[in-house]
Every structure is written in structure tokens, then in C-alpha cells.
Amino acid sequence: MPTSAEIPLLGEFELIRRFFASAACARPAAGVVQGIGDDCALLALPPGEQLLVSTDTLLSGVHFPASADGFLLAQRGLAAAASDLAAMAATPLGFTLALTLPTAEPQWLQGFAAGLDVMAKACGLALVGGDTTRGPLSMTFTVLGRVPAGQALRRSGAQAGDLLCVGGALGDAAAALPLVLGQTSSSAEIAGPLLERYWTPQPQLALGQALRGKATAALDISDGLLADCGHLASASAVGIRIELERLPLSAAILQLLGQTRARECALTGGDDYRLVFSLPPGELASLQAAWPEIAVIGQVVAGTGVEVVDEDGQPVTFAHSGFQHFGSTHG
Amino acid sequence: MPTSAEIPLLGEFELIRRFFASAACARPAAGVVQGIGDDCALLALPPGEQLLVSTDTLLSGVHFPASADGFLLAQRGLAAAASDLAAMAATPLGFTLALTLPTAEPQWLQGFAAGLDVMAKACGLALVGGDTTRGPLSMTFTVLGRVPAGQALRRSGAQAGDLLCVGGALGDAAAALPLVLGQTSSSAEIAGPLLERYWTPQPQLALGQALRGKATAALDISDGLLADCGHLASASAVGIRIELERLPLSAAILQLLGQTRARECALTGGDDYRLVFSLPPGELASLQAAWPEIAVIGQVVAGTGVEVVDEDGQPVTFAHSGFQHFGSTHG
Missing domain, CATH: 3.30.1330.10 (PurM-like, N-terminal domain)
Known part of the structure; x- marks a missing residue:
């Protein structure tokens, strides 16, 4: 003492x-x-x-x-x-x-x-x-x-007829994971941008603020696009249709994985921390003028759940690709 | 996938x-x-x-x-x-x-x-x-x-001349620690109230609100009375004088430890989560009428640091008593 x-x-x-x-x-x-x-x-x-x-x-x-x-x-x-x-x-x-x-x-x-x-x-x-x-x-x-007051974006406001949009290229952080873990290597040109997206994701705070009064629902992609769209569909009591060929992919992920596996990464990889949001079609032009990285990747539809369709509108099913969060004991 | x-x-x-x-x-x-x-x-x-x-x-x-x-x-x-x-x-x-x-x-x-x-x-x-x-x-x-706005109680407002007060008996949680760890045992009559103070401390939220506009500074006793009064003295640029014989002690701690060790516990034991606060003397009577458990334990004085004095006003020094937080690796 x-x-x-x-x-x-x-x-x-x-x-x-x-x-x-x-x-x-x-x-x-x-x-x-x-x-x-x-x-x-x-x-x-x-x-x-x-x-x-x-x-x-x-x-x-x-x-x-x-x-x-x-x-x-x-x-x-x-x-x-x-x-x-x-x-x-x-x-x-x-x-x-x-x-x-x-x-x-x-x-x-x-x-x-x-x-x-x-x-x-x-x-x-x-x-x-x-x-x-x-x-x-x-x-x-x-x-x-x-x-x-009243302008926070929730998960629950999406309406059938809205566009489904994301704030930029998807899947990079998940594609970087084997590089992070030293399971694979790549040229600096490919690895650099992917590792940057893994270690220093940029929260889309300015975009979120720009969506006030425009988007009907939003969330950030942390669990993966499919899972997070599932949350949005469930909270809003709507269905979500994602068009496979509209998924925005970076040059680096396409070079590292090729189109098919890059798309799988974009659908299921977490940790991207891009925003995904539902937007009435009339809001798109002015928003995209200021935020050209916004991509429309599908639609909000009547129904439930999340569906991925190909360019002919046919549902797409994948074999398990093995992508996962670092440490699958989480969650 | x-x-x-x-x-x-x-x-x-x-x-x-x-x-x-x-x-x-x-x-x-x-x-x-x-x-x-x-x-x-x-x-x-x-x-x-x-x-x-x-x-x-x-x-x-x-x-x-x-x-x-x-x-x-x-x-x-x-x-x-x-x-x-x-x-x-x-x-x-x-x-x-x-x-x-x-x-x-x-x-x-x-x-x-x-x-x-x-x-x-x-x-x-x-x-x-x-x-x-x-x-x-x-x-x-x-x-x-x-x-x-403006009514939060800080650590920095204590003034020389203020009374130093606490919201109730001190040291019980620290006295309970050997019981928690199974290092000692006691009768239910003694152990019961001490263990209750350790496991279910009651944050003094209502008292804190009652101190708005009355107390000049406050904090809660988590590190121990001496250490926390040190924080108050430092933030307010004042000295603190604690009168040993005014420390409020429960019947249970006195029975378990006797007066000398109980006082040491009250001075250095953490985890009590009582409030300690500085109060202009004119505020005491009305506050104590509503909160009879409030005890005056000393004064805020000009100077720096914390001093404990006996009934003759002489500084008190203790040998190390061995009381400590559970797990001394903390902090």
C-alpha cells in the first residue's frame, strides 16, 4: 500500500x-x-x-x-x-x-x-x-x-421496382485473403491493389451521406454481397435479383482469378465494405453523375430471398468455391 | 458457396x-x-x-x-x-x-x-x-x-474549501476479493453483504444526477479512493486531505478485518463504484437530507496530491497491506 x-x-x-x-x-x-x-x-x-x-x-x-x-x-x-x-x-x-x-x-x-x-x-x-x-x-x-432526424438509412425501406446498386468493385478483399495468408503470391501489379483493399478499405462515408433522401435502404457489405442482400431482402420484405454480368470487378481480381472465380468472390467474399443500396430509378442519373463508381447490379422485386441470374435471366447456381472469411470460427 | x-x-x-x-x-x-x-x-x-x-x-x-x-x-x-x-x-x-x-x-x-x-x-x-x-x-x-448541456460533472472543478464526500461505505468489494477467490471463508452474515458489493455493485446514477449543479467535481471509485482522489486533485489542480477516522465502513468489513485493515481497504481497494465528489459546504445539508448515506471524508485544499491525516491532523503512513485488484496484470 x-x-x-x-x-x-x-x-x-x-x-x-x-x-x-x-x-x-x-x-x-x-x-x-x-x-x-x-x-x-x-x-x-x-x-x-x-x-x-x-x-x-x-x-x-x-x-x-x-x-x-x-x-x-x-x-x-x-x-x-x-x-x-x-x-x-x-x-x-x-x-x-x-x-x-x-x-x-x-x-x-x-x-x-x-x-x-x-x-x-x-x-x-x-x-x-x-x-x-x-x-x-x-x-x-x-x-x-x-x-x-429521420434521415438515417435503414435496411428496411427497399421497394419492389428499386434498382440494386453498389458503391464500387466487389470481391477484392476476399481475393486478397490467400495473399494475406501467404498461401499464394502474385505480381506487385495485381497483389498491390488487392492487398490495399483488404488492409485499408475506405468506408464510403461521403457516399452514404449523399444517399440521404435518395436511397430507400442501405447496408455495407461485410458478410458478402449475397448474405448482406439477404439481410436487406429480409428486413424490407422484398426479393433481390442480382444480374451476374453486372457485378463490377477490378482489373486486378480479373487478372488473378479470371471472370468466373472473380464473380464468385464478388458474390460471397466479405470485408469489401462497399455500400449496397436500393434506389428508385429516377435518382440514378444525378447520383451517378457525382459518383461514377456506382454500379447497378440488379433490382428489388416482389417476393423473398436473393436470386442471381445470368444474362438470359436464368437462375445461376455455383459449386462451392472455397472462398471464406479469414477464420471460419467467426460467426 | x-x-x-x-x-x-x-x-x-x-x-x-x-x-x-x-x-x-x-x-x-x-x-x-x-x-x-x-x-x-x-x-x-x-x-x-x-x-x-x-x-x-x-x-x-x-x-x-x-x-x-x-x-x-x-x-x-x-x-x-x-x-x-x-x-x-x-x-x-x-x-x-x-x-x-x-x-x-x-x-x-x-x-x-x-x-x-x-x-x-x-x-x-x-x-x-x-x-x-x-x-x-x-x-x-x-x-x-x-x-x-453544461451540467456534466467533470474531474476538474474542485475548489479549495470544498468538502470531499463519498456516496457510501468503502472497501467492501476489495474485502470480498479473498472470498471470491476462495482464499478465505467467513460466516454468511459477513460474507453475504461483501460478496454482494463485489458482484453486484450499484452504480450511483440517481446520486450523480442529484449532484448536477451542486458538486464541483466527481468521479467513481474504481481504482481505489487514494488513486481516484489523486486523479481528482490532478485534474482540478488542488490538494485533497482525507481524514482517516471519517471513512465510512460497513459492519461486515469491520467484523471481517477489524478497523485498521478495513480502513486500508477503504483507501486502496478498487471496484467499489461509489462516487467521490467535491461539494461546497453550503450544499451539504439539503443533499444529505435526501441522501443520508453521503459521508464527508475530508476537504479540498490548496496544493497538490492526496494526504491522509489522523484525528490530530497528522499525516498517516501505512505498511503495504497486500490488498490489490484481482489480477495485478491489469493496468
């Missing part, structure tokens, strides 16, 4: 907390009345706005390889969490990070904090609080955003 | 997510526009109010024994997190839970969900989101509250 006047010695994890508290992403930011340093963060919402909150955990060996570089890992973790804000059309506000670490390794931590700064800046998110504990490596991000 | 129309089979962790989504604490609640089931929860704040956010992680083997009962563990985890809301005078709003589990054990999970319901109801907090993953047992709670 310390003497009554003694200042408790700082443990290494207390030092880590101070390290994050002084990170660039923890600096004063719009809407943050009080950041790190008290029992809670204190945030202000503009009048007439509502709060959006989402929590995501990433575990070593389940969501990323245990050997992952801290700089990349921080970016991917925060991006994955922020993508949920994009899906509901949020303006980003702040985030908390609960970080569990087996050891306090200065070089890894510096890389991690630098990666966090990069993605926080790209997303417009301030670090406002968190917790640091010793244990098996994991990260839990809680992201906070704001949206004018 | 599933055929295009196939609904993905539900994994056991998806079933757990559904299980929590149907828990009593996940039911529609005031301020919750959209709870579990979309990419984010959507919350509304009344006009003129600000948001409070805090994140806490509890790890098996660090913050609680690996054998901990799910019912008790859920209560303790949520209470510990909610106590940060109490410390800043929040009206509770909601929480997210990132739960990592080694296995999906139905009986443990049912107990855990029941415990969560009990504490969520006691705190007035709705479960609005989260994540469930497979891995070493841990829980990260992010709690959300609201407060009229």
Missing part, C-alpha cells in the same frame, strides 16, 4: 493509455466537448440530429492473422467499424477503442497508433475514449455518428 | 446474437429509435442535451476469475461501466456489448443474459447493439448517457 502522499507508479498499460491520449486522432474535434481524460467522453449533437452507434470486435486469429502489422491492422479495424456509420448515412463524430494486448511492444504500438491516425483522419473520426488491458490481442471499436 | 437462393445456415454465434436481440433489456426504450438489427443503433437526445460515452473491458483472469458465474459476471460488468455514467451525472440511455466467448454454453449464456437484464433494468439502460465472437472470454461494454 502506498503512503498516503505517494503518487502511484505508472504501469506500462497506463503509459499506453497516455500514449493514445496524446495521439493526433485524440485532439479536440468538432462535436467533442470532452475527449479522453474523464470518466466519459462528452459529445454535442447539432439541434435536430440523432446519434448512430455501432460496435465491432476484431480478434487475432479470427479476423486477422496474429502476425498482422499494427499500422495496417489499426486502419482495417477502424475502417470496418466506420463502414457501419457509412451504411446508415452518418456524419462521423468519434470512436472509442478497447484494445487488449499481450505485451506492450513500443514499435508495434507506434505503428498501430500511426495507422489509427491515418484512418481516423480519412474518416473524420476523433478518438474520444477507450480502455487498454493485457490479454490476447483484440480490438473493439465503438463508432459514433450523427444524422439529421 | 451457397446456391444463389439459399439462405445461409445460422452459426451458433449468429444464434447468440439473436438470443441477445430478444432479451428483455433489448426491448424498445425511451430515446432508442432503432435498437439491435441494423448496421447501427439510432438514438435520440432531447433538445439541449449532450451525450456521454464510456468503454470498459473486463477480461477473464484479469478482472474476474475464469470460473465466474455468468449471472453475476454480467451484472458486475455492466455496473462497472455504468458507474462512469453516474460519475458524470448522466441520465442512462443505452449500451452495447462486445462479448467474446470460448464456447456457446447455453446454461452460462442464459445466466449471463438474465444478469444483464437485472442490471440493465436497475440502471435504466437498454441494450442497443454489440458483437459476439469466439475467443478467450471477455466483455467490452460501451455505455451511453445524456445530460443537459
Whole structure:
């Protein structure tokens, strides 16, 4: 027991907390009345706005390889969490990070904090609080955003007759997985863009905000296009028809896998963090003028479930391709 | 790869997510526009109010024994997190839970969900989101509250001349730790109330709200009275003088440990989750009339640091008593 006047010695994890508290992403930011340093963060919402909150955990060996570089890992973790804000059309506000670490390794931590700064800046998110504990490596991000009352995009508003759209090329992150795991290799020209999409996905926050009042439903593709369209169909009580030949594919994925396997990747690969949304046809032209990467990939129809059709409108069935999330024990 | 129309089979962790989504604490609640089931929860704040956010992680083997009962563990985890809301005078709003589990054990999970319901109801907090993953047992709670703009209680407002007060008896949770760990035993009469204070601390949310506009600074005692008063002194740039004989002690802790060791426990034991706050003397009478458990334990003085004095005003020094948090690897 310390003497009554003694200042408790700082443990290494207390030092880590101070390290994050002084990170660039923890600096004063719009809407943050009080950041790190008290029992809670204190945030202000503009009048007439509502709060959006989402929590995501990433575990070593389940969501990323245990050997992952801290700089990349921080970016991917925060991006994955922020993508949920994009899906509901949020303006980003702040985030908390609960970080569990087996050891306090200065070089890894510096890389991690630098990666966090990069993605926080790209997303417009301030670090406002968190917790640091010793244990098996994991990260839990809680992201906070704001949206004018009534303008959040839900999963439940899709209407038969809407177009089904995505915010860009699909499948790259899943195609990168064998490269991440060292199961295969490729030229830098092919591997580079795919690995970038895996490690530093860019949450489509600006696109989400642009969809306010236009899209009827939206979500981000984290489980894979088929699975996530299933969520949308179920929440909106509609059917979804995806046209196979309209799936947008990058040059890199086509070079690495060829068209058939690239399409499978686009349908089932997770971790792309592109938005998928339903859009009344009249909204498309003006939106696509500002966002040329938007691709129409199908339609919302009366019915239930998700159907993939070929160019003749015939349902398509695949043999199992073996693509999966890193660590199939997740979920 | 599933055929295009196939609904993905539900994994056991998806079933757990559904299980929590149907828990009593996940039911529609005031301020919750959209709870579990979309990419984010959507919350509304009344006009003129600000948001409070805090994140806490509890790890098996660090913050609680690996054998901990799910019912008790859920209560303790949520209470510990909610106590940060109490410390800043929040009206509770909601929480997210990132739960990592080694296995999906139905009986443990049912107990855990029941415990969560009990504490969520006691705190007035709705479960609005989260994540469930497979891995070493841990829980990260992010709690959300609201407060009229400008009325949150910070650590930084204490003034020389203020009284130093606590919200009730101290040290019980720390005294219970050897009982929790099975290192000692005691009669039910003594062990009962101490174990209750350890497993089901009651966040002082109503007291925190009552302190709005009265207390000049507040925080909750999680690291121990001495350490937390150190935080208060540092943030407010004041000194704190604690009078040893004024520390409120329960009958159970006095019976178990005797006065000297009970006082040491009260000074250094964590996990009590009582509020400690600075109060202008003129505010005491009306507040104590409504909250008779409030105890004045010292004063805020000019200077720095925390000093404990005996009844003659002489500084007190202790030999190390051996009390500590469960799992000293934390922090």
C-alpha cells in the first residue's frame, strides 16, 4: 500500500493509455466537448440530429492473422467499424477503442497508433475514449455518428421496382485473403491493389451521406454481397435479383482469378465494405453523375430471398468455391 | 458457396446474437429509435442535451476469475461501466456489448443474459447493439448517457474549501476479493453483504444526477479512493486531505478485518463504484437530507496530491497491506 502522499507508479498499460491520449486522432474535434481524460467522453449533437452507434470486435486469429502489422491492422479495424456509420448515412463524430494486448511492444504500438491516425483522419473520426488491458490481442471499436432526424438509412425501406446498386468493385478483399495468408503470391501489379483493399478499405462515408433522401435502404457489405442482400431482402420484405454480368470487378481480381472465380468472390467474399443500396430509378442519373463508381447490379422485386441470374435471366447456381472469411470460427 | 437462393445456415454465434436481440433489456426504450438489427443503433437526445460515452473491458483472469458465474459476471460488468455514467451525472440511455466467448454454453449464456437484464433494468439502460465472437472470454461494454448541456460533472472543478464526500461505505468489494477467490471463508452474515458489493455493485446514477449543479467535481471509485482522489486533485489542480477516522465502513468489513485493515481497504481497494465528489459546504445539508448515506471524508485544499491525516491532523503512513485488484496484470 502506498503512503498516503505517494503518487502511484505508472504501469506500462497506463503509459499506453497516455500514449493514445496524446495521439493526433485524440485532439479536440468538432462535436467533442470532452475527449479522453474523464470518466466519459462528452459529445454535442447539432439541434435536430440523432446519434448512430455501432460496435465491432476484431480478434487475432479470427479476423486477422496474429502476425498482422499494427499500422495496417489499426486502419482495417477502424475502417470496418466506420463502414457501419457509412451504411446508415452518418456524419462521423468519434470512436472509442478497447484494445487488449499481450505485451506492450513500443514499435508495434507506434505503428498501430500511426495507422489509427491515418484512418481516423480519412474518416473524420476523433478518438474520444477507450480502455487498454493485457490479454490476447483484440480490438473493439465503438463508432459514433450523427444524422439529421429521420434521415438515417435503414435496411428496411427497399421497394419492389428499386434498382440494386453498389458503391464500387466487389470481391477484392476476399481475393486478397490467400495473399494475406501467404498461401499464394502474385505480381506487385495485381497483389498491390488487392492487398490495399483488404488492409485499408475506405468506408464510403461521403457516399452514404449523399444517399440521404435518395436511397430507400442501405447496408455495407461485410458478410458478402449475397448474405448482406439477404439481410436487406429480409428486413424490407422484398426479393433481390442480382444480374451476374453486372457485378463490377477490378482489373486486378480479373487478372488473378479470371471472370468466373472473380464473380464468385464478388458474390460471397466479405470485408469489401462497399455500400449496397436500393434506389428508385429516377435518382440514378444525378447520383451517378457525382459518383461514377456506382454500379447497378440488379433490382428489388416482389417476393423473398436473393436470386442471381445470368444474362438470359436464368437462375445461376455455383459449386462451392472455397472462398471464406479469414477464420471460419467467426460467426 | 451457397446456391444463389439459399439462405445461409445460422452459426451458433449468429444464434447468440439473436438470443441477445430478444432479451428483455433489448426491448424498445425511451430515446432508442432503432435498437439491435441494423448496421447501427439510432438514438435520440432531447433538445439541449449532450451525450456521454464510456468503454470498459473486463477480461477473464484479469478482472474476474475464469470460473465466474455468468449471472453475476454480467451484472458486475455492466455496473462497472455504468458507474462512469453516474460519475458524470448522466441520465442512462443505452449500451452495447462486445462479448467474446470460448464456447456457446447455453446454461452460462442464459445466466449471463438474465444478469444483464437485472442490471440493465436497475440502471435504466437498454441494450442497443454489440458483437459476439469466439475467443478467450471477455466483455467490452460501451455505455451511453445524456445530460443537459453544461451540467456534466467533470474531474476538474474542485475548489479549495470544498468538502470531499463519498456516496457510501468503502472497501467492501476489495474485502470480498479473498472470498471470491476462495482464499478465505467467513460466516454468511459477513460474507453475504461483501460478496454482494463485489458482484453486484450499484452504480450511483440517481446520486450523480442529484449532484448536477451542486458538486464541483466527481468521479467513481474504481481504482481505489487514494488513486481516484489523486486523479481528482490532478485534474482540478488542488490538494485533497482525507481524514482517516471519517471513512465510512460497513459492519461486515469491520467484523471481517477489524478497523485498521478495513480502513486500508477503504483507501486502496478498487471496484467499489461509489462516487467521490467535491461539494461546497453550503450544499451539504439539503443533499444529505435526501441522501443520508453521503459521508464527508475530508476537504479540498490548496496544493497538490492526496494526504491522509489522523484525528490530530497528522499525516498517516501505512505498511503495504497486500490488498490489490484481482489480477495485478491489469493496468
